[in-house]
Amino acid sequence: MKLSAIPTTVRTTCPYCGVGCGVRAQVGQDGALAIAGDEAHPASQGRLCVKGSALGETVGLEGRLLSPMLRAGEGLHEASWAEALDKVAGGFRKIIAEHGPDAVALYVSGQLLTEDYYVANKFMKGYVGSANIDTNSRLCMSAAVAGHKRAFGEDLVPGCYEDFELADLVVLVGSNAAWCHPTLYQRIVRAKEARPGMRVVVIDPRRTATCDLADLHLPLKPGSDVWLFNGLLGYLATQGALDSAYVQAHTVGLGEALDAAGEAAFLAPGGREAALLDVARACRLDPQQLLAFYELFANTEKTLTAFTMGVNQSSSGADKVNAIINCHLATGRIGRPGMGPFSLTGQPNAMGGREVGGLANMLAAHMELDDPSQRAAVQAFWDAPRMADKPGLKAVELFRAIEEGKVKAVWIMATNPLVSLPDADQARRALEKCELVVASDIVLGTDTNQLAHVLLPALGWGEKDGTVTNSERCISRQRAFLSKPGQARPDWEIVCEVARRMGFSGFDFTAPQQIFDEHARLSNWQNGAGSQRRRVFDIGGLAGLGRAEYDALEPVQWPVRRQGEDTQRLFGDGRFAYPDGKARFVATRARLPAHLPDAEFPLVLNTGRVRDQWHTMTRTGRSVKLAEHVPEPFVDLHPQDALLCGVKAGELARVTSNWGTVVARVRHGGGIARGSVFMPIHWSGQTASDARVGAVVNPAVDPVSGEPEFKHTPVRVEPFGVHWYGFILSRAALPLREAANWTRIQGAGFVRYELAGRKPFADAAHWARKLLQVEDDDADWIELEDRNGGVYRAAHLVDGRIEACLFVSQRQDLPARAWLAQMFCKESLSPQDRSGLLSGRAREQGVDPGPTVCSCFGVGRDTIRIAIEQHGLKDAAAVTACVKAGGNCGSCVPEIRALLGEASIKAQ
Template sequence: MSIQNNSSVKVIQTTCPYCGVGCGIDVEVKALSLVGSAAHPANFGRLCVKGAHLLETISPEGRLLQPAINGQTASWDEATTLVALKLQQTIAEYGPDSVAFYVSGQLLTEDYYVANKLMKGFVGSANIDTNSRLCMSSAVAGYKRAFGADVVPCSYEDIDQTELLVLIGSNAAWTHPVLFQRMEQAKKSNPAMKIVVVDPRTTASTAQSDLDLHIKSGTDTILFNGLLNYLKQKEAIDRCFVLENTDFADAAFDAAEPYSPEKVSELCDVEYAKVLCFFEWFAASTSAISFYSMGINQSVSGVDNANAIINCHLATGKIGKPGSGPFSITGQPNAMGGREVGGLANMLAAHMEIENKQHNALVERFWSAENMVKTNGLKAVDMFEKLHKGDIKFIWIMATNPVVSMPNRQKIEEALLGCDTVVVSDTVSKNDTLKFANIVLPATGWSEKDGTVTNSERRISRQRAIFSPTGQARHDWQIICDVAAKMGYQKAFAFTHVSQIFAEHAQLTAFENNGERALDLSALADLTKQQYDVLQPIQWPVNKANPKGSSRMFMDNKFFTDNRKAKFVAILPKPPEQVTCKAFPLVLNTGRVRDQWHTMTRTGNAARLHQHTAQAQLSIHPTDAAILCLHEGDLVSLRAQHSPLPVILPTLISKNQREGELFAPIHWSKTWSSHVNITSLFTDANDKISGQPELKHAAVSLKKTAVKAQGSLFVSHEWPELLLNKICDYWVKIKLENGYHYHIALLGAFERQSVAEAKNTPDTSEPISLSNWYAQISAHIIQDSEIQTLTSASQLIAVNIDQEALSMLVVLHMHGKNAVNDVLEYQIDANWLSTLLGKDVVFASDIRDLLRNCPAEEFTQGRLICSCFSVREKTISDAISRGCNTVDNLGKQLKCGTNCGSCKSELSSLIKVTQMEEPK
């Protein structure tokens, strides 16, 4: 990987490619180091642990380096010519709606713009949707219903000024750590500020809260209808604001009337006193922010959830003022930028509407479009349904992994398998979706891409290239323009630099706008290439009235509806679509863990990011675990009515769960484990307005998985999936600094029959011995290596030395009367092994230490708590016992919690636990 030829540039300022916070990053080119940009208003120098370790994720290893057609290497000319030809042939035979693009919030705005222009202006279909449909579309629809436009009214600076901060369905401490640090700082600066957390689970975000409402999953609209009713009953309404600046308030109040605090307490399954406290605080505060995320959006009631929250802000006039407003926080780096250019199937570029005749004609004239689309396209779930039925014959997937992220995995796989032409543009050479591609196109990734992104507070920032492209990778906009030119649309796609695309996008936002549309970048429409290159972060609208951008919207109480008034929406709560029953009695919720992101195609490359949570686990309440006779770490099988294959996970028994409700993280897939793809347990259920899938509420059954034997492999090189499937029934892969750690297992006969890989696994119908299993494993290692073993009746430990270096360590356990004790006695530290893999092991004492599990002292300090500074649990507990009993003091002594802050909630928990355990 080569650095760009610009030796005079010492520091390149760019933007983080993870969540929607949009943190600025300064990369020191010669030293290859990075820090948070101190001047960037999104983060002021802060970075979370994922952002801080970005440079560890960009190795050429695992990158897609050149185009391929049906598995065979091809030139760029061959590949793009074939894509153009397949598009033209499919359109000619089946019509424009037989083709589809499925794109991503990880594309830059300029990539998104040309993809939408090609589909909606020249192909003549609106069948271009995005994975932002899975995270933000309900929030978008809620804003449009209330304000007439997709406008987030708040800025991050409002967090610093609010009296009441309500986190709803958001574990910001882990998912948006930099903003959570800002919340913590606001609380320190103003101790009177109240923080309320509304979430079915106890999460890391509750560490700073004054009130927690652990509501029953799927009852959000009931809670906020109850709040609206309470505000009216207690005359806490801003009547002047409501009368002058809103419509339909009476209908919303009428719909909310049945929901008294007592009724809310009953239906949400929350203590009455807590419900009443929340309602009183909201009514009494002069400012309030409702900060909501996936827990609100990923629901069949997602849009209603959003509008129920917005109703309460409209009723009290807590909008357009410092420290006030409904604030949806975005999951992806450029979900908002994609919406700006029409990234969703029911939108046109520049926040215009496809089926609005005036908007449609305006864009058609601006683009000189040859085949302008007239009707909305297919949203993501519907798109893959049509693909499954065979109505869509061609799909181009860009920068996303729908086999993992979309619900109903089996249907997605069948749809892609049956499609005539599947094109995938991506940065990686392996993920679950690439297996179905006919044509593969290598795209540039973060550190190579050049363009803009828009964060959750409407702030446009530059993402600048640090390195030249890896291999033959090209920018997505270049690939799309090349295909468009080969389809005969060269004039409309004759862009030679990304700044030209941005200029056209900005010009379209200004074209015949006259103040009628919120998105207005007219002050940026004439940027030169040089001005674009040095563009500083700025919030839209950016126009004559706001040449330096706009931090807060609706300060004049004017909205973007037909009469400039905001609209209340009457909300009638409805239950989740996947309801529990006797056969499927448990509710499954999903979300993120602290140090991973999306499907791990980027974060999975950084070994350090595996240390906090090494593998997916199923969180279950102790009461439910006791009923099912489960112990911590037991493998369990999850099934849903529509899904024939089980998801198998180890258990994490936790009081943070509500009884009857489970939680599993979304990140792990079949690239990382044989039996982990959580979204396969979810149906196509989605919000009928937004199309956003219900990914927070599945009805599942749970059963302990019969396991005959388990083990761990520590190896210096990655093992292919086919090999793993031959030696075991179940496996999980964990990246180490110098190799890989695999958890493996042989399952019982029933479990083996229900997995697709059964034919490749050992014959478990016959008695198994550890020596036989180890023989099958060792048959696939270097035969000339030195092997030393330590064996008991139910445990085998083997050390493999190749050319005096440790190449593999195997630990196998039989499940029998003594197996549990053996397993508990040999919990080897993966990080210790990682330091030894590939290193010289020449002394008998080294091998004895490995066989007897005698790690260096630094690896006996318990689980990793602080990833930034590698501080472990025992080190922290010892410091607390010595009197270092505040998070701040721990930071001063050990540095934990002083960088990204993601571990602060765990530090608080350790302080409480350690103090409780100490003798009085």
């Protein structure tokens, strides 16, 4: 199905991470989408990471949900919008009438636009009368929200991206920014190149690509962040590094925070050395490296500390956040250029969702759900019939309540909880039992949608219109440049239609501009009136925009109290959002993670992202460019742990916890300490047979924020024994019922499957034909079998063109995939090509580039390695000049430097 273009270049924003990069998009007459960075957007200044650059490959309509669907028995059938909306509205209305408003819930997403989020929140909290609306941002950012509110009195990020360039010391905590926030990381890289005296410290249990920039890497013990920053606070206090005047004038509670941080241990005779040793032991760090970090922090006024999932995703996440903020408050390093604590959000509109109260314990416009006067203010503004008066269920407890039958209807929007939630098999059980499951989505085939009773087709990126807010509080327009496909509708419109069918007024919006206007007016509504404190979040200056002004809205950082205002930094005047204007120190006491390793589960699982994929790969999994850097799910562990577990690099292993099990390829990335393992989060039931990492993750949550502990699950790793390994390249998608394990990877004109089996096959040709769905006995079929060596190879051709090929071996000595992929670009295979297929080797030398390193330009490891050796290349810039690798987004530069290092060692 051909894309329908809106003819012009459209300025919009990237739909991936919270950096919020600006994008210029244009669809050509041939349907091809041209993507470029927007030089005028302040967040990214014209740069895009490889995921953003590949957006043009992700907007096709294959697999899209394009009409409403209803489930009847085991099957789905298309329905009209009227049928589907009546089903949702009638189901919700019936359940509310019988069981009350808390028997229904919404589970939404940071992928929604602010206008979508606003309408959904208004619908649930003001009209249904329940706060049972939570978001997948609970899984990544709620600890930061809780930390901000405790410290500042409101959920506020003080700084801006410019601070990363102005800082003399950048501390990255639990953040692999090189892969997860690439364009922001590149700003740090350029700043450090311009000012070599600038220092970067990375605090992370793993040695990640981000450490390539680091002057110091502290590989702390997983979960020990509070020990580290409490120790820093105690050290600062005893070194005379606190800003006593600032603390006295602008803060409350330092004494209690110092007591909790163990200041007394530092003050005891000989205490500094002993206390440092205690912290080093607790964090499993070298004492000299720990002292070096403490001295750097103490002696560098312009210090910025950025943190993300490695801090937030913990059963003590809020305390970790506050332990970091405490150190900045104590030194007065906040609200001024080049300094402050900085929460990096994970999703494109996680902050926009927070602005409108998208979490179950919040109200819109940063008002408080547990404050009767603020509830009354919102109810009056909305003219709401019944206002939620208590917090709703947070994500993990929501799905428990569904399984227990307390919540009988759930509407899931723009997220895939059966993959992304911890203890994900419990989420599956919950939806299997739920009376009514509604899903608004852009794709049909997801793990969650397989259990939905009603599927509602939503607009995707490039089709929908509205605003998002990035990590630095910058509101940007996300503009449509594609026509609406099929019967898909914007999420806000779908919610409004259901609300009207339930008899609710207040949902007569006809355009996103009207919703944004109401959102802006609410932010200013009774703000600071009477005895109420003035909320910092205020975009009243953007109220009253006409459609043309809304369409032309330029990026702007809130608060925007008056038209034309833009606010880079908060707290520069020393006033915070508490009624007395003072920030709060939070006494944070170090505690152990909720679940500790033991004899049965001796290793600690850490989860996270890889460079070229996003969430559950609904979008990025469609891109050929993004497929090859990390094509398969993997488990990364230390070689000595692998030896003890009986697993080998390149083979499959089973990873098991108390909650579930997954299977992945073993690798030794070289950056992980003994006792820990790492797995990426991206694979779902559509892209791998058994790699939903959420099924393994423990469901423990932070008691303050409700954020789950994705970074610390006790597991064991053991061999996943198979009889053979293999792979398939096929133009058609295949059902792989015969394989014990498989992964699906998108190729250029074909689908690639990596697979393994436990059963030997007696008749290889019969088995292979069945697997590749070749039923014609006279088909053009070529094959080679070595029974003694356990090798089988086959290919199916039609009119001389390859349709599919299969390679199987009892060992892992399978042919390289890259040169085989080139066969699918040919209209007809030559005799030499056919011979090469069966021999498993390219007939031409130098055609296999090896595993992808630079996805932007498709440059492989072997291409770079050969260039380094043949041309004597000495640095990454020389590699870029020679083979282009590293010349676009820069995300692959750490890997290029690693190859340069290997070449240097080899040459010695």
